[in-house]
Every structure is written in structure tokens, then in C-alpha cells.
Amino acid sequence: MTDTIDFSHPTPLPQEFAKFAIYLAREVASPLINRAYNDTTLQVEQKPDRTPVTRADRDAEEAIRTAISKTFPGHGVIGEEFGTQRRDAEWVWVIDPIDGTLAFIHGVPLFTTLIGLLHRGLPVMGVIYQPTQDRLCIAYDGACFLNGMPVRCAPDVPWSDCTLLCTDFENVSRHQQRYCASFQEICKRTALNRTWADGYGYLLLATGRAHIMADPVVNPWDVLPILPIIQGSGAVLSDWDGKRDINISSALAAPPALHARLIEELHNKKPAVSSVP
Numbered sequence: 001m002t003d004t005i006d007f008s009h010p011t012p013l014p015q016e017f018a019k020f021a022i023y024l025a026r027e028v029a030s031p032l033i034n035r036a037y038n039d040t041t042l043q044v045e046q047k048p049d050r051t052p053v054t055r056a057d058r059d060a061e062e063a064i065r066t067a068i069s070k071t072f073p074g075h076g077v078i079g080e081e082f083g084t085q086r087r088d089a090e091w092v093w094v095i096d097p098i099d100g101t102l103a104f105i106h107g108v109p110l111f112t113t114l115i116g117l118l119h120r121g122l123p124v125m126g127v128i129y130q131p132t133q134d135r136l137c138i139a140y141d142g143a144c145f146l147n148g149m150p151v152r153c154a155p156d157v158p159w160s161d162c163t164l165l166c167t168d169f170e171n172v173s174r175h176q177q178r179y180c181a182s183f184q185e186i187c188k189r190t191a192l193n194r195t196w197a198d199g200y201g202y203l204l205l206a207t208g209r210a211h212i213m214a215d216p217v218v219n220p221w222d223v224l225p226i227l228p229i230i231q232g233s234g235a236v237l238s239d240w241d242g243k244r245d246i247n248i249s250s251a252l253a254a255p256p257a258l259h260a261r262l263i264e265e266l267h268n269k270k271p272a273v274s275s276v277p
Contacts, residue, residue, distance in 0.1 A: 029097055053101065074086075113127070123227045125228055135147060135203065159190055203229075213254070215251040218249060
């Protein structure tokens with residue numbers, strides 16, 4: 001682990017990649033997702049890990065994969081729904097077609113499409129796209145933009161002024177049991193706790209609308225597109241142990257000074273005894 005991980009590209013990222021990522025989100029995936037979102041007969045299935053999936057998840061990822069293979073046939077792909085192809089390629093795209101599927105199937109418009117790009121294994125570009133509102137956050141070359149305008153995370157504030165977002169508060173007990181009691185104490189001291197989360201929560205953090213984003217458990221397609229966005233906005237992302245790495249299975253993001261206090265507070269409290277099986 002290092003204190004600072006630089007996910008910006010050593011030379012300027014080819015502009016065609018940024019334009020292509022925006023095209024994938026807005027022109028390829030969005031029409032399929034929005035059409036399904038407005039379909040009252042939406043069919044929902046359960047995957048082997050008991051998480052929900054819809055035809056829209058699969059159709060959107062398949063469409064993105066097809067566009068990548070036609071435009072950049074030598075590139076690899078990591079996707080939530082259809083696995084990995086050419087993981088050892090120089091350039092690898094990371095896809096979560098609908099991040100926040102539970103929100104999507106319940107008609108809550110806070111789901112997003114996540115698209116990332118790895119160069120030689122490191123994330124160098126990320127996109128969070130909210131299709132219902134056409135809000136697109138993209139980061140590359142160390143900068144972050146929302147619909148073309150530069151954005152930054154919020155300044156450091158005391159706990160009493162913090163907006164804290166968490167994808168699933170019950171999952172803190174399930175996946176971060178040793179930090180559950182200290183996390184609950186932090187929540188009590190913050191101004192506002194909400195589940196405006198998944199990829200949308202990181203969008204709010206990167207644009208200065210929230211101060212802490214907490215994910216008790218994440219997968220590679222959740223976090224790899226997010227990392228350049230968090231860094232480009234000036235914030236910090238680690239796992240709940242404080243590890244800053246691309247191979248993490250949980251995530252905490254906040255402006256730097258607040259992130260340091262967050263990790264310190266979590267680690268200075270006694271572990272919880274979970275009541276959740």
C-alpha cells in the first residue's frame with residue numbers, strides 16, 4: 001500500500017477514449033436502460049449470488065461489449081453480467097451497466113451506468129452516468145467533470161455538517177462487523193445519513209454535494225470506474241481498513257482530511273456484536 005496512488009495516465013489519455021466512453025454511456029446503453037425503466041412489465045431474476053438482474057442489465061452490457069469489440073477489437077473487457085475477456089490486454093474496459101439495480105427495479109431514478117478504462121492494469125478513466133437525468137461525470141488525466149464543467153469534492157467540514165451516504169446500512173453489520181459500532185457513532189454525529197448511494201453516491205461526493213460515501217462491500221466493476229473520479233475530484237478512496245489499492249472489497253470515500261478522521265474514528269472504537277445473521 002502507498003499513501004498516494006496516481007490513477008492519471010502518464011501521458012494525456014487519447015481523447016478518442018473519453019469521447020467513446022461518453023458515447024457508450026449516452027448513446028449505446030442509455031436508450032435500452034431508459035426504455036426498460038419505463039416498462040411496467042419489467043422482469044426481474046435472481047443471480048446465483050442472490051442479487052437481482054434484469055434483461056436491461058444484460059442487454060446494455062451486451063450492447064456496450066459489441067461496440068467495444070467493433071471499435072477497439074484488441075481491448076479487453078470486465079463486466080458484471082458477462083465476465084472477463086482479454087484481462088491481460090493493454091487497455092481493458094470495465095462495465096457495470098446498471099449500478100443500483102434495486103433502485104432501477106423499484107422505479108427510483110438514482111441508478112447509474114459505470115464505465116472505466118484500465119491501462120496496463122491501472123484505472124485511468126471513469127464514467128458515472130445517470131441516464132434518467134442525463135448527468136455524466138467523467139474523470140481522466142487527474143481532472144473530473146460533470147456535463148463538461150470541472151467539479152471538485154466539498155471542503156473539509158466538522159462531523160456536524162457532514163452528509164453521509166451508505167449503499168446499505170444493514171450491510172455494515174453483515175460485512176464490516178468490527179467497525180459497526182464506530183460507524184454507528186459517526187452516523188449519529190453527522191448532519192444527514194441517506195442511502196442516495198451506489199454509483200450515484202460517488203457522483204454526489206465528487207461534485208461536492210455529499211461528504212462521505214460508504215460501501216460495506218464492492219466488486220471490481222463497482223470500484224474501478226470510480227477510482228479516477230474520486231481522485232480527479234480531490235477526494236480519497238480506501239477500503240474500511242484504510243487500504244488504498246485497486247483490489248479492495250469495500251470502499252470509503254471523502255475529502256482528504258475528513259477521510260483521515262473517518263478512518264481514525266472507525267479504528268479507535270470497540271468492535272460490534274452484530275444482531276444481523
